[in-house]
Amino acid sequence: MLLGVHCSVSGGLEKAFDEAGKLDIDTFQIFTRNQRQWKAKPISDDESRTFKSAFKSSKVKIAFSHASYLINLASNKDDLLQKSIDAMIAELERCDALGLSYVVVHPGAAKDLEEKVALDNVAKSIQHIIKATPDNKVKILIENTAGQGTALGYDFKHLGKIIELVKSERLAACFDTCHAFAAGYDISNKAIFEKTFNEWDKSVGLSKLKVIHLNDSKTSLGSRVDRHAHIGQGNIGTEAFKLIIKNFNDVPKVLETPKEDNMDEENLKILKALA
Numbered sequence: 001m002l003l004g005v006h007c008s009v010s011g012g013l014e015k016a017f018d019e020a021g022k023l024d025i026d027t028f029q030i031f032t033r034n035q036r037q038w039k040a041k042p043i044s045d046d047e048s049r050t051f052k053s054a055f056k057s058s059k060v061k062i063a064f065s066h067a068s069y070l071i072n073l074a075s076n077k078d079d080l081l082q083k084s085i086d087a088m089i090a091e092l093e094r095c096d097a098l099g100l101s102y103v104v105v106h107p108g109a110a111k112d113l114e115e116k117v118a119l120d121n122v123a124k125s126i127q128h129i130i131k132a133t134p135d136n137k138v139k140i141l142i143e144n145t146a147g148q149g150t151a152l153g154y155d156f157k158h159l160g161k162i163i164e165l166v167k168s169e170r171l172a173a174c175f176d177t178c179h180a181f182a183a184g185y186d187i188s189n190k191a192i193f194e195k196t197f198n199e200w201d202k203s204v205g206l207s208k209l210k211v212i213h214l215n216d217s218k219t220s221l222g223s224r225v226d227r228h229a230h231i232g233q234g235n236i237g238t239e240a241f242k243l244i245i246k247n248f249n250d251v252p253k254v255l256e257t258p259k260e261d262n263m264d265e266e267n268l269k270i271l272k273a274l275a
């Protein structure tokens, strides 16, 4: 059912497959680099070979990365924008060298810009990134956000607007349950769940939904504060997760919840039982 977690790569990128094997999962997300630093090395031929051979001998069907949190593709500061674009290009190259399918990225922060202008900037940045990597097969997935501070992407229409402006098959989207709930989309019961995904379909398109992040929310509906909770321990409740697994069987779904005390195992057990 394409259910997995965000895997750790401490000790080497290929270590993600050890964790995947232990958890018996068929999909995962990783950071291909330190997500809180700008500096990152390109993938060496050796790393690429090791990773791809581990991939081949694993049960993992699809794997993808999450881009650095420092990236802001909406920025009107030349220096930060250039660094963000360069970091995304480098990330696409790393993902390609590893055989990853997608890179998930947050749309960015408007800061002192009007949202409309900021969204235009994001679209221009992504167009530039796609043009600069013509032979790259990795898709860019923009993720919905909780809308903390001036973060774009809390409204599905933001993602829709960016996709509409970029007009590329290489751009699609990622849905995060916690972010949607914190942004005010109630997915806690069946009727509202349907309404939320109708809205997603209208604004973004269900065909553009390539990855789902399964996180419960410590904060309340519409709080605009992003705090991931273990499945069933937050304010979303288990019904939404049951419906998502049922309705999006073919979409890779990964947990991004704290890993202490073998909680990945616990959360996966709950999700599998719900399915």
Ligand SMILES: [Zn+2]
Binding pocket: 066, 104, 106, 143
């Ligand atoms: Zn994210």
Ligand SMILES: [Zn+2]
Binding pocket: 143, 176, 213, 256
């Ligand atoms: Zn997420």
